Amino acid sequence: MTAPKTCPSVMTFVILAMTVAAVALVFGTKGYTHFIIALVALTTIVGVGLNVLLGLTGQVSLGHVGFYAIGAYVAGILTIKGLSFWLAFPVAGLVAGAIGALLALPALRVTGPYLAMVTIAFAFIVQHTTIEWKDLTGGQNGLMGLVPPQIGARIFAEKELALFATLLAGVSLYLFSRLANSAWGKAMVAVRDSETAARSIGLNPVSIKTAAFAISAVFAGLAGAIFAPLMMFVAPDSFPFSQSILFLLAVIVGGAGWVLGPVVGAIVTVMLPELLSHLAEYRLLFVGALLLVVLWIAPEGIIGTLARFLRRIDPAGAKAAPDFDLAQFLSGGIARHRLEVSGIGISFGGIKAASNVSFTAEPGRITSVIGPNGAGKTTVLNMIGGFYKPDAGHINLGDSELAGAAAWRISRAGIARTYQTTQLFGEMSVLDNVLVALRQGRLGNPLRGAASEEDRRAAEALLAFAGYHGAMAAPANSLPHVDRRLIEIARALATRPQVLLLDEPAAGLMKSDKVALSALIKRIADLGVAVILVEHDMALVMGISDHIVVLDAGSVIASGLPADIRRDPRVLKAYLGSGEMKARPRPAPWSGSQDAILTCLKLSAGYGAAPVLEDISFTVKPGEMVALLGANGAGKSTAMRAVTGLLRPVDGSIIVDDERVERMPAHRIAASGVALVPEGRQVFPELSVRDNILLGAYTRKDADREAELEVLLNRFPRLRDRLSSRAGLLSGGEQQMLAIARGLMAGPRILLLDEPSLGLSPAMINELFDVLAELRDDGVTILLVDQMAVLALSVADRGYVLESGRVVRDDTAVGLSGDPALEAAYLGRAEAAQ
Amino acid sequence: MLLISAIVSGLAVGSMYGLIALGFHVTYVVSNTVNFSQGSSMMLGAVLGYTFAIKLGWPMPLAVAMALALCALFGLVVERALVRPFAERGSNAWLMATVAGGIVLDNIVLFTFGKEPRAFPSFLAQKPISLFGAGVFPLQLIIPLVGIGIAIALHLAFHYTRLGKALLAVVQNKDAARLMGINVRRAIAFSFALSTALAGLAGLLIAPLFSVHSEMGMLFGIKAFAVAILGGVTSASGVMLAGILYGLLEALITAYAGSTYTQIVAFTVVIIALAVMPNGLLGRAASKKV
């Protein structure tokens, strides 16, 4: 599903041409063909409505035949009662739209299959109401003698109705193309791609989705109003549940989200059964089978699949116009206010996640919130941002009280934020991501283009300011991590915030990117924005903060200037750990068997066309600990995925002991004794800690599980207390320990660790590397990938350095640590905190 | 009298819904997809059972086993041909594909099994026994027992067995499950086989009370879906409970308000219930972090 990208004027021309062609066809043909054209047009109109719902807001409705029936009955009943069709027609659309808005109330509370069910239930209620409300609807036998529309003396027979339906279908397609390019359309896509992020740029998902439901219902109602005179008869059986499925099918077969999707889909789903009508009783069988064939060939819809071959992305990057005054844009001429947080607290299920947290964020200053994992930092951000409602306390921006207000209101009041895991609108272009935020939730005319020239200039300037230089037309989800961070910051700035909340913006960035990021954050503050930063990277925090607040277990334990915080003994104890981060090297250099446990020879792998790994070779010997080093995007994680079978196919060979595994699926490689502790922990959040650990031994037949579990719990005492709680409730550090324990439970011949320190507090990282050193000393064979290169090399025996998918150096850990060139390029001593 | 007969028939019909709905539950918890041709799977169970036991005269246990095995095979075909090609690339076209698959199966059965409804006699549904003054076929009492038994068995299997936990792991994180040595594709395929077999069992159980024909599953499939959702599709016991409640609701509305209102009221209750409890009776939302 992709938002329409074709230039609107070309699209207008295409729609016009198709409409003219259909009109010409009506004039060139007779009775039955008119009828079929009318049915295709009506299906197109309903499809356009469904496309608003499915294509733009991503909601599935299996109940649209209900709106179609409502439109038909309203038009039928009113014309029979003597009202002119030309009045009954808009009334039918309005009634359907009003009921659509009403249905949105329950429908918006549910998602996925639950939403599907609500719409199905709606369709059945409509059907049974038409059956039982006999006085109005004629019951099962329906309404006879429907009055055809008339203009002057001209009575609308099927030819005129076909023309009318065709014109309306053309108008519908045109309106859709305008809507999709308007701020409303973009907002709908934004809500679909990330409802969370949509709220934090001031969009109210409830009103946007309700609008989508209502618009969608209006189209179905109008089509139904034409269906009634076309058929000259309506009955409950004219609107079977299967028709809902056919409508949805038309949109999916054509390509959801594409302007022309519904018309292509309507042609297929209406014409196919007609072409097969001579099959009589075998028709349904063939229709079902052929639809399956279409779905198999074009799973993204016909237009979507065609577009995949034609799609090209304009490579133009953002350029700030020299005369664009960003400071003026951001301040907007309003006086800046400070954000005062006083005494806020919240508990979940009796557990206090934050209590009595107070601090002030001054305009133009950087206020950092630090603390160990699980200290409640993100919880505090979520309360300020309006995602959690605090149980107590106040949040004031200037004079206005924001505690407990909805997220979109808080955004409009001037508080913007970014997320730990970036929340971009993935299917939208980079530029649109910023443009949609510029509106600050004010969407305006649904038929006007989303962006003025001025908006475009502002968006470009913001992207350039944030340091994004890639293609502005690229879909956001295709970009590397760093770029997504920068775009998210640009998008947050587009709402012209007084306060900017940044949640771990440096997580997963390499050194040079972090330097650029610190500079960016400083520049943002210099423009007068109050920045609140949650971050683990102490070098970054200490380097740029004006004020630091330290949280532990939900409470503020210290606050003050960086220099004071650095020396505060409580902070050292709770968070930073005792002094410098360090890891314990092996007491004596490693010597052991030279028969490798893991060998990769000339391994190449990648996603799609471009290889990420090219001809890399490395070995790990029994009992050895080897580090894979390199910048972001160098291919470290890809190598881990290739070795464990998560990434297939690969070229070259991967040998575990004497067995070649490069063609094996992941689960068999795991069974052969290769355990990966994946990046981001990836514990099973809904299972208990105990079940998580035990699943590690899934393929082992002989293991004494209870005894081994006991050994692991002795190694990870933190897990013992949490043994029966859900893994998803654990803090990041605990989850990391759990993931390692789970990996060890497999009794692996080799343990692979992918970025185990990512997102952990300094104290936690120290604890982690202590564990790794212990495991090494106990003789576990380890292959380690970690951003903390200095630490990694201090525990490892050997290392390989990757650059752009190739091994550029391999040496002993000591040898690599001493190499100044490498240090400069990848390691950066400063990252090991102060 | 009215009350007791309504309760008895509500219980039996409701557990039927519950049994088919458990099939939706099984595939949903493992793969986040459902098979919209569950109604057809139910029909397949009854049609195959009829063919083996009545037409070919096989002994009943063999006929039932064979019918269930073929239903499971159908589930494998559904997963392989109608779900996997779409779900693995993140498309939701499996929804349409399983609907289309159901249409194809219904029509194939129409032309092979025949167009006439047939009776599937069973000694369990011939002589009514008296229960608190209301006549009941023994089978009507067996169905709720089987339904509740299977719901409990599924709950225990998912939460207390190694394989069950492995299946739960699959939906939470496919890659991590692979890393545990779990064959994810096989786990999903298994869930579909189990799901269609459950529907087939429902078909076999209902057949003696009903009649066997190619469209017998249509409305059952839709109502079972309503029940699965109402119960909270993630919870086996919630699904079964919702099935029984829905069956009772239908029977009680019919008995006390009259059949005119049954469908309207029942479906309105579904909408209101979901608006009040967006995750169903006992379902749980996946833990979400902002």
Place this chain on the structure above:
Amino acid sequence: MSAASRIPQIARRLLLAATAVTVVSIPAFAQDTMKLGLVAAMSGQSAKSGEAIVRGMSIAIDEINAKGGVLGKKVELVVRDDESNPAKGVVAARELVQREGVVGLFGGLDTPVSMAIVPFANQAKVPFMGVWAAGTPITRNGAAENYVFRVSAVDVLVDKALLAYAVKKYNAKKPGMILINNSWGESNEKGLKVALEEKGMASVGIEKFQDADVDVVPQLTRLKEAGADVLFMVANVAPSSQVVKSLDRMGWDVPIVSHWGPAGGRFSELAGPSGAKVHFIQTFSFNGNPSPKAKDIFAKLQAKYPEIKTLADVTPAVGIANSYDAMHLMTLAIGKAGSTDGSKIREGFYAIDKYDGLIKSYAKPFTPANHDALSSEDYIFTYFKEGQILPLTN
């Protein structure tokens, strides 16, 4: 699976499907045929009715063509599936008339589908013959020029007959209704109410049920508690048997007087021995039918459709008989008209004097005031015994 390896596989599937479609779709380019169209439920739960209609008509067409056809042309039947959906029925009717060029249309089982086709048939001036759907307004549609004829029961007449039978046979005083919740049920609800009113009676309760209802006990219990002494039943064969099974379970032995639904299939198999208690109306039965014509037609059916072995296999007999007679009457009317022009054929129907049919000997079956060839005298009451439909003597 890589994208590359998928393509040939898909292409193969597509090719297979395409071949299948073309093979089945080669149209009969028979020159010089007189095309007549049938719009009926060929798939879904009413598929059996469509099959019966096609069988009855095919036998009639074989006879007609053996005698040289009509107006010198062989008759050809063009069949379309309406999926029991009125909208599909209208599309199919239009396609038959406007693209296939059929001279006359036949309708199927479903009243709403026929109702949907009626306005089109009158507007297009194409004779439309109902062979099954009994909804009263199909033929009594109020059009100035009515092109709709019928050889079938008419609900309003059936309902009078049902009431008369219930009163005469069971001395009914407090009848209840158990009706299928579709248009057929609704049409008879109206008809029965009118019939009761004419006799100064009233029903003690009207209950509806669905095709998929496994259990009708709640509805029947309501009727029982209301004190019903006879039940009027209107439903197709499978739901009718659900009513009988539910009565069995309740242990309520109440007389049932039924529309012709039970005749549509293996009622005694579905309903069990208690099925014999249901007395239902028929326009025709092969069983116990002494006429040589019936024997002749049955033999022809057996010859043409080898799967027909016993009388139990020709279900529903009324569908076969109605459509057989309807096809003959249609060709007779075309013959009388001497033209394929719709309005002339309509006049042709009125001009038919006599036709010795399967159901009866028709004398002046159609007049401008009466478009129904069958009347209440043609109804007989029957019951099922061990798979056979047997007539009841009043």
